Amino acid sequence: MKEFILKGISFVFHPLIMPLLGVIFYFSKTPRFIPVPVMKAKIFSIVILTIILPILLFFLLKTINKVDSIYLKSTRERLIPLFINSVITLLILIRVLTPSEIIELYYFFLGILCSTLTCFILAIFKIKASIHMIAASGFTMFAVAIGLHYKININGTIALMLIILGAIATSRLHLKAHTNQELIIGLFTGLTPQIFLLSYWL
Template identity: 40%
Template sequence: MFISVYAVLLYFFFLTERYHPYQEVFLVTIQVIILTILIPISIFYFLMTLGRANSFMLSEISQRKIPLAVNILLLYILIRESIRIELIPELYYFFFGALVSTVLALLFVFINLKASIHMIAISSITVFAIGFSLHTQTNHIYLVAFLLLLNGIVATSRLSMKAHDTKELIVGFLSGVIPQIGLLYFWL
């Protein structure tokens, strides 16, 4: 949920060397917070009130359908109306990759597979950071190493909490990595 905000903040304050006016940074960050954190949390509490979700973990596969569908819609709105390709192409492709990953997670629900959304998120931001290092030809080795370490920590924590099995973690990892790698061609 917070990976989208982390990606925006990483982009504006650490990765890019382009100048962006303070107003643009603020506006994009607020829009991402609203569309990827505040609205999904509100909808989740609404689903809990209706009895369609029992906890934040969404341990039952059938409970994932509505939140993932809503997330797809919100990401579509974000890339269609806010983070357009003409303004910030790198973030546009990151969020487009996130949209593809979310569609994949929803499709996996229909075949009774619970892909790890945590792994989708951390692996996608890792590929984004690697791609940005290639794009700008700057050395972000410590950031990439830190994100790779976080991939392992997230996978280990999901296994130790018994939230996912190894197959679900691998599917989540690949669902985050493959769309981002596929889209690197367009913005590198």
């Protein structure tokens, strides 16, 4: 039962989900008026580009034996997916979330791009960082920033995300997917770009 729960945590809070959660969180908290059709269009685009397209590309890579599993356990099999994800995120920044429309989400995804490229460079040098921790910590920092930006109380969200971060770290350690060092590297790889970019929009 414990094994099932810990595997479930890794699956439910998969890195592919976090960008979408960030977008939904922003739309649910922002006091700015954004037409519902615009929100729906943005969310639909993010679902297609950050979840469905990467899953389809994963199965293609698996078919041609470039990756072994969705968890990308080795640094070697991380290279192509991370590069592809960087290109997809860049496409989102150019076509879906431009700074002239929704500046907060633009810089959130710019932070995601920086984290992904950092993870890619680390993988080139055979340094493994937890992509789960990168995604979850990046979203957590973005949520904190939104609370500060709009001066709204999101203590519940922050508390929940800290619990989730702990659960993810526990899950990845128990499943022997990462070491403590890899989790810490992932945590700071996710946090640092989001913190650095705050000065451009906060």
